[in-house]
Amino acid sequence: MTQQTAYKELGLVNTKAMFKQAMEGRYAIPAYNFSNMEQLQGIVIGCVESRSPVILQVSGSARKYADAIFLKFMAMGAVRMAKDLGADIPIALHLDHGDTFELAKSCIDSGFSSVMLDGSHHSFEENIRLTNQVVAYAHERDVTVEGELGVLAGVEDEVTAEVSHYTKPEEVEEFVEKTGVDSLAISIGTSHGAHKFKLKPGEAVPPLRFDILEAVEKRVPGFPIVLHGASSVTPEHVEMINRYGGKLESAVGIPVEQLRRAAQSAVCKINIDSDGRLAMTAVIRKIFAEKPGEFDPRKYLGPARDALISMIKHKNETVLGSAGKA
Ligand code: G3H
Ligand code: 13P
Ligand code: ZN
Secondary structure (H helix, E strand, C coil): CCCCECHHHHCCCCCHHHHHHHHHHCCCEEEEECCCHHHHHHHHHHHHHCCCCEEEEEEHHHHHHHCHHHHHHHHHHHHHHHHHCCCCCCEEEEEEEECCHHHHHHHHHECCCEEEECCCCCCHHHHHHHHHHHHHHHHCCCCEEEEEECECEEEECCEEECCCECCCHHHHHHHHHHHCCCEEEECCCCEECCECCCCCCCCCCCCCCHHHHHHHHHHCCCCCEEECCCCCCCHHHHHHHHHCCCCCCCCECCCHHHHHHHHCCCEEEEEECHHHHHHHHHHHHHHHHHCCCCCCHHHHHHHHHHHHHHHHHHHHHHHHCCCCCC
């Protein structure tokens, strides 16, 4: 991509002020993943209607799917649509799980206001080196950077980990200091995707390691912490998917009470992708099952977008506490 675009030209903001307010107000900013128009519209409308600041996030592969240039204009469209709906909510565009300096740079150059460099699968030293390289480029352009320490279980986009390696609190200070990151993703037992835990019958979801979070908070007081893999995998949506021909066995997420507790702590950003996918898929399956003659995409993507809007409003209002903060 040749032409450079600064995120401010698109009407976006970085995450600095959002995180400061979330820390002081003891709530978390929602970071919703998207890769197409209906998802983006659903996220923006849901956040406008609940008056919530929002981080729109895309993985490297989602950006490829949407097309990098197209995505830039989608983001600008999202900002304009929010204003047109009468709400000037702060909107950030964030690269989720960036794995190279080149990808982070390309995003910054095409209008992202925030990027993640996920070097958690590298050695501690290499993670610091790579993250710091991104921070140097980003900060010159007033773009914020998220780093990660500790590895989550589950399947991420082009990032896989068989087991969860909890963050080591004793590494956090040095990492934050040497990299200059603006926020830090940590591993305290969350996991990506819709199958977060392998539970035996009758077994409860293991609680998140709040002891690790508290130890991290002590090391870097007031520093914004990020929680990945934080979908709650709503049983109603899983049930609906299975009722209408899907096959999602033993799908399980993070209990909402634990997310509420996290949102009131130093956790300032909570990442949600799977819950949106599930909400949309459930509605689309129902429509396909009940109206097999339907072939107008608006007739199934429209209701799917409505389901996403409801999910997002509910999440902002009752779990993250971000509703009414914009
Ligand atoms: O944490 C990762 C996101 O859920 C990535 O999703 O790469 O399939 O877009 P995606
Ligand atoms: P979920 O799969 O739990 O929605 O996590 C999404 C995420 O962490 C994106 O980075
Ligand atoms: Zn993630």
